[in-house]
Amino acid sequence: MKKILKWLALALSLFLIALSVILYTRYGGGQEYTYVPAEPFLGKEQVYEFFSYDEPIGNVAATPDTASTRVFFTIHPESRPERYKLCEIIAGEAVPYPAESQHLYITPLGLFADRQNRLWVIDHGNHGLSGARLLAFDLATDKLVLDYKFSREVAELGSFFNDLSVTPDGKFVFIADVSFFGKKPSLVVFDVEKQQARSLLDGHPSVTSQGYIPVTPSKKMRFFGGLAGLMPGIDGIDVDPTGTYVYYAAMSHSMLYRVPVTACTDFSQTPEAVAAQVEEVSRKPLSDGIRVGPDGWVYITDIEHQSVDWVDPAVGGKPKNLLQDSRIRWADGLSFGGDGYCYLADSAIPDQMLRSKRHMRKSAPYFIFRWRY
Numbered sequence: 492m493k494k495i496l497k498w499l500a501l502a503l504s505l506f507l508i509a510l511s512v513i514l515y516t517r518y519g520g521g522q523e524y525t526y527v528p529a530e531p532f533l534g535k536e537q538v539y540e541f542f543s544y545d546e547p548i549g550n551v552a553a554t555p556d557t558a559s560t561r562v563f564f565t566i567h568p569e570s571r572p573e574r575y576k577l578c579e580i581i582a583g584e585a586v587p588y589p590a591e592s593q594h595l596y597i598t599p600l601g602l603f604a605d606r607q608n609r610l611w612v613i614d615h616g617n618h619g620l621s622g623a624r625l626l627a628f629d630l631a632t633d634k635l636v637l638d639y640k641f642s643r644e645v646a647e648l649g650s651f652f653n654d655l656s657v658t659p660d661g662k663f664v665f666i667a668d669v670s671f672f673g674k675k676p677s678l679v680v681f682d683v684e685k686q687q688a689r690s691l692l693d694g695h696p697s698v699t700s701q702g703y704i705p706v707t708p709s710k711k712m713r714f715f716g717g718l719a720g721l722m723p724g725i726d727g728i729d730v731d732p733t734g735t736y737v738y739y740a741a742m743s744h745s746m747l748y749r750v751p752v753t754a755c756t757d758f759s760q761t762p763e764a765v766a767a768q769v770e771e772v773s774r775k776p777l778s779d780g781i782r783v784g785p786d787g788w789v790y791i792t793d794i795e796h797q798s799v800d801w802v803d804p805a806v807g808g809k810p811k812n813l814l815q816d817s818r819i820r821w822a823d824g825l826s827f828g829g830d831g832y833c834y835l836a837d838s839a840i841p842d843q844m845l846r847s848k849r850h851m852r853k854s855a856p857y858f859i860f861r862w863r864y
Contacts, residue, residue, distance in 0.1 A: 515718045515719070517674070518718070518719035518720065518722075519717070519718050519719055519720060520702060520720065521702045521703065521704040521713075521720040521722050521743075522702060522703060522704065523703070523704060523706055524703040524704075524705075524706075524745070524776075524777050524795070526776045526777070526793075526795070526796075528776065528793060528796050528798050528800065528812040528815060529809075529811055529812040530812060531798065531812045531813065531814050531815040532811065532812065532813050532814065533813060533814040533862060535814075535816050535817075537814075537862055537863070538814055538816050538818075538860055538861075538862045539860060539861055539862065540818070540858050540860060541562075541832075541834065541858075541859050541860060541861040542562075542564075542580050542583070542585075542858065542859040543856035543857065543858050543859075544564075544566070544585055544855075544856060544857050544858075544859075545852070545855045545856055545857070546566045546567075546570055546572055546573070546574075546851070546855070546857065547566065547567040547569075547570040547838055547839050547842070547843040547851060547857045548564055548565075548566070548567060548823070548836045548837060548838050548839070548857045548858070548859060549564065549565030549566055549567035549568065549599070549600045549823075549824075549836065549838060550564065550565050550600055550601050550602045550654070550780070550823065550824035550836050550838075551563070551564045551602065551824055551825075551826050551834045551835070551836040551859050552564075552602035552603055552604045552610060552826050553604065553826045553827065553828030553829070553830070553832070553834050554604040554608070554610075554630065554828065554829060555604060555605075555606055555827070555828070555829045556608070556829045557829040557830065558829075560828040560829045560830035560832075561579060561604075561630065562579070562580045562826075562828065562834060562859075563577065563578065563579050563580070563588060563602055563604070563610060564577075564578055564580065564585075564602070564836060564859060565577050565578075565599050565600055565601075565602060565612075566578070567600070567838050567843060568598035568599065568600055568615070569840075569843055569844050570843040570846075570851055571848070573848075575587040575593060576593060576596040576598075576599050577593070577596060577599050577602075577612065580859075588610075588628075588633070589628065589633045589634075589635075592635060595626065595635070595638070596612075596614055597614050597616050597617060597621050597624075598614055598615050598616060598617055598621075599612050599613070599614040599626075600613060600614070600615060600652075600653055600654075601613040601652070601653055601654040601655045601666070601667075601824070602655075602824075602826075603655050603656055603657050603664075603826075604630070604826070605657040605661050606659055606661060607661040608629065608630045608631055609627045609628060609629060609630060609636065609657075609661070610627065610628045610630055611625065611626070611627050611655060611657055611664060612625070612626040612627070612628075613625055613652045613653070613654070613655045613666055614626065614652070615646075615650065615651050615652040615653065616646070616652075618648075618649055618650065618651050618671065618672055618673075619646050619647055619648045619649055619650035619651070619673070620648060622640050622641065622643075622646065623640070623641045623645075623646035623650060623652045624638060624639060624640050624641070625637065625638075625639045625641070625655075625664065625666070625681060626638050626639075637683075639681070639686060639688075641679075641688055642688070644690075645679060645688050645689065645690050646668070646679075647670075647673055647675065648673065649670060649671070649672040649673025649674070649675070650668050650670050650673055650675070651668060651669040651670055651671045651672070651673075652666050652667070652668055652669075652679070653666075653667050653668070653669045653726055654666070654667045654726060654727055654728050654780060654824065655667070655728065656728050656729040656730045656737065657730070658730050658734045658752060658756075659730070659732060659733070659734045660734060661683065662682070662683050662684060662756075663680060663681065663682060663683065663752070663755075663756050664680070664681040664683065665678065665679070665680055665681075665728055665730060665737050665739075665755070666678075666679040666680075666681065666728070667679075667725045667726055667727065667728040667739060668690070668725065669723045669724055669725060669726055669742075670724060671723060675693060675694070676693075676698045676699060676700075676723070676724025676725045676741065677690045677691060677692055677693045677694075677698060677725070678690070678691045678692045678698060678725060678728070678737070678739060678750075678755070679691070680755045680756060682756070682758070687758065689758060691755060691762055691765050691766070692725075692750075692762070692765070692766055692769070693762070695766050695769065697725075697739070697741070697744075697746070697748040697769050698724050698725035698739070698741055699724050699741060699744075700722040700723060700724050700741060700742070700743035700744065701741075701743055701744050701745060702722055702743060703722065703743045703744070703745070703777055704720045704721070704722060704743075705721060705742070705743075705777050705794050705795055706795055707794065707795060707797075707820070707821065707841050708797070708817075709820065709841045709842070710841035712840075712841070712844075714844075714845055721742075721743075721840075721844070722742075722743040723741065723742040723743055724741045724742070724743070724744075725739055725740070725741045726740065726741060726742040726778065726779055726780070727739065727740045727742075727778055727779060727780045727781030727782075727791070727792070727824075728740075728781065729781055729782050729783045729789075730752060730783070731783040731787060732783060732785060732787065733787075734752055735751065735752060736749040736750065736751060736752060736804075737749065737750055737751075737752055737755060738772065738781060738783055738789050738804070739781070740775055740778050740781050740791065742777060742778060742779060742794070743777060744775075744777075745774055745775065746771055746772070746773070746774060746775060747771075747772040747773050747774075747775045747781070747789060747791065747802065748769055748770065748771060748772060749769075749770050749772050749804065750765065750768055750769045750770070751768055754768045771807075772789070772802070772804050772807055773789075773802045773804070773807040773808055773809070773810060774808070774809050774810070775791050775800065775802070775810060776791065776793035776794070776795060776796065776798075776800060776810075777793070777794055777795050778791045778792050778793060778794060779792045779794050779821070779822060779823045779824070779838075780792050780822070780823050780824035780825050780836070781825070782824075782825040782826065782827060782833075784801070784827055784833070784864060785827060785864070787803075787804070787805075788801045788802060788803050788804070789801065789802050789804055789810075790813065790825055790833070791810060792822035792823060792824075792825065792835070793822060794821055794822055794823075794840075796815060797815060797816055797817055797818075797819040797820070797822065798812055798813070798814060798815035798816070798819070798822065799812075799813045799814050799822055799825070799835065800812055800813060801813045814862065816860070818837075818858070818860070819835070819837050819860065820837055820838075820839040820840075820841060820842060821837060821838050821839050821840040821841065822835060822837065823835070823836045823837060823838040823840075824836040824838075827864060831863055831864065832861040832862065832863060832864065833861060833862055833863075833864045834859055834860070834861045835859065835860045835861065836859055837857065837858045837859065837860060838857075839854065839857050842854040
């Protein structure tokens with residue numbers, strides 16, 4: 492019996508060693524990134540705590556209408572939401588949106604309110620395990636008008652459909668596939684009218700991690716005793732207000748890129764032809780969300796320095812710093828509302844990713860910030 496137990500212990504030890512080697516080989520390593528933001532343009536007194544919630548925020552979307560801007564947010568799926576998964580903020584309270592449709596969601600994260608009065612939701616379906624889906628709601632009626640499930644060819648196992656943006660004419664949706672586990676990041680484009688989707692820039696240097704590990708004031712983003720690090724590929728994505736370019740950025744990357752919308756939406760062009768039209772725009776911090784503002788400048792969140800940068804794509808170079816605020820734990824998604832405010836979702840990733848529910852409750856509340864743009 493002792494001999495059997497000895498062999499079992501040895502087998503278990505060898506298994507754990509092999510698992511550690513595989514984990515480190517695939518997800519480990521990395522280096523710190525050197526980036527020092529400039530002096531902020533806005534003062535801390537100009538950045539407001541718009542909304543607080545007892546579970547970690549995922550993303551935020553403010554509608555572009557000026558008469559009555561509506562604001563929506565997801566509860567971050569990595570925090571394993573206990574109640575709702577997508578809400579609208581009404582009179583300072585979180586109201587499930589739509590109340591009768593919470594059952595539709597599995598792991599919704601990215602949100603976008605387009606000019607056609609629709610709210611778009613991307614649901615990565617447990618990293619592609621349950622199938623990634625794109626949903627759209629008509630905000631005039633709050634009814635579901637589109638529910639599209641991506642094929643395995645586009646949304647593979649291990650995919651992570653994170654952020655999205657819609658062209659000004661409402662005809663195409665662009666989605667960032669971070670692919671945390673699959674390690675195959677890509678830019679996905681969806682044709683609304685034809686109900687077709689395809690994956691672009693698979694394996695292209697512009698969507699792939701450069702191996703930088705984010706270091707926040709509270710945590711260096713390594714896990715499992717340093718065997719794995721958070722070094723995602725393409726994350727933030729947005730189409731400019733003229734519908735000319737789609738801008739995108741990998742989190743663990745030093746550069747911001749863009750590619751012509753017409754190249755991506757012409758399904759007759761080969762992926763190689765699209766990749767040949769990718770352009771460098773500027774240097775950037777380790778970032779999460781990006782949005783192109785009404786002024787045409789690209790706003791980039793800085794996850795390491797609790798700040799938001801902005802860059803004029805016509806000039807490039809190092810971005811200017813818009814704001815820096817110690818209240819922000821993880822500057823995530825951005826949304827420009829028709830009410831003149833820019834909204835920032837603070838997803839507080841260091842306090843929710845692979846954390847216990849007890850820790851998350853202790854670290855509450857979680858915030859959406861805003862400022863006048």
